Amino acid sequence: MRILYLHQYFRKPSEGGALRSYYLSTALAKAGHEVELVTAYNGKTYKTEIIAGVKVHYLPVAYDNRYGFPARIKAFLKFSWQSTRLAFKLKNVDVCFATSTPLTIGIPALLLKKFRGTPYFFEVRDLWPEAPVQLGFIRNELLKTVLFWFEKLLYRNATKIVALSPGMVAGVKKYKLPVPVFLIPNIADCRFYQPVFTEKVSASTPFVISYLGTLGRANRVDFLLDIAKLCQEMNLHQVKFLIAGSGAESRHLKQKAQKLNLHNVTFTGHFNRHQVQELLNRSAATYTSFAKFPVLETNSPNKFFDSLAAGKLCLVNTKGWLQDLVEKNNCGFYADPNQPTAFVQKLLPYLTDPTLLKTCQRNARELAEREFSREKLSRKFVAMFENNSIKVNQ
Known part of the structure; x- marks a missing residue:
């Protein structure tokens, strides 16, 4: 099968960042499919590269997560235009796989279907535009109406939809469209991340809590x-x-830490994959943080799954799916982000009881292996292309 894979923010292991598309596209290639992936990079000219059997097309569309909203929209539309032009030059594509965000990634997929008859699968990584609406980035009522209409249009025309969390599945299903929705969460790379469990805790032994990500x-x-x-x-x-x-918040956070005279906080900057591995080896726990908006409770953050694979105590500040995962599997805890005292009270037992800490760390690793391993989810993803009878929402 010849598959066109669209992802504006594709990363390979040497770059760090979210590697979901690397894992899944290379799994398709390993299964014998011909995969061409279209992405963007901060270069000046178009280039191609073969990565683990996948031909990657790099379009020169600059982007930085420090961009303001207008600059982001400009980058989204520019990539949509360039990727559409490239997609129509590629011959004999059997299926297109488009992964958001942004929602504009669906434009070339939709146009290929309308003018070439090429079916597409659409992956929902965030509920967009619901997320920027709730966060206050989009306030114009007409623009909201247009974006929600476009979201529904993309879902309706898709052959299959992939969502990364139960909350996202529900967000798609609210439209009541006759399109199968597959739950394929983010991946825990249990081969790359090997657990280093905490053997002892004391007042003289550093208890490192890491935050990884944007x-x-x-x-x-x-x-x-x-x-x-x-x-x-x-x-x-x-x-x-x-x-x-x-x-975008890096400068603000550093200034706040300085203002609070915090001696227990270190900012390291962006880490590549091997540096993240080393940091997790030094950490007892990780903290997954989101602002208090209902839509963010549906998130499936990739660094959370890295933490599971590395066997870390997983501390989360959002209700919903992540809270359920850590509490039901006894591998961490939830604490209201507006109540730091409650967080510290929940943390205290782990500072004095190495057995309790190690048990939770082992539970995290076991959850990663049981539910979110790279091998298991990659097989499920490939099967979605190869087997039309696969059960959905499993």
Whole structure:
């Protein structure tokens, strides 16, 4: 089968960042399919590269997560235009797979279907435009109407839809369209991340809590700084916080940490994959952070699944699916981000009981292997292309 894979933010392992499309596109290639992937990069000329059997087309469309909303929209539309032109030059495509965000990734897929009869599968990584609407990025009522109409249009014309969390499945199904929806969460790479369990805890042994990922408005890593401030005030000197990432809020967060005179917080900047692996090996726990908006409770953050694979105590500040996962599998806890005292009270037992901590860390790794392993989810993804009788929402 000849598959066209559209993803504006494709990353390969040497670059770090979210590797879902790398995992899934290369799984298709390994299964014998011919895969051509179209993405963007911050270069000046078009180029191609063969990556693990996948031909990757790099379009020169600059993007930075520090961009304001107008600049982001410009980048989205530019990539949509260039990828559409390229897609129509490719011959004999059997199916197109388009993964959001942004929602504009669906434009070339939709046009291929309308003018070439090429079916497409659409992957929902975020409920868009619901997310930017709730976060206040989109306020114009006419624009909201147009974007929600376009979202429904993309879903209606898709042959199959992939969603990354139960909340996203529900967000798609609210339109009551006769399109099968597959739940394929983010991937835990249990081969790359090998657990290093905590053997002892004491007041003299650093207890490292890491935040990995984007430092953006939607992430509200301010919550973690409030927790760090309280730990410092309570003389919990063994608790250290490492923040690895970059984004629009980086400067603000560093200024806040300086203003609060935090001695227990270190900003490392963006890390590549091997640096993330090393950081997780040093960490006892990870913190997954989002602002308090209902739509963000549906998220499926890739770094959370890295944490499971690495066998870390998983601390989350959103209700919904992530809370259910850590509580039902006894591999972490949820704490209201506006109540740092409640967080610290829940953390205290893990600072004194190595058996409790190690049990939760082992449970995290077992959950990764059982439900989210790269091998299991890749097989499910490939089967979606090869077997029309596969059960949906499983």
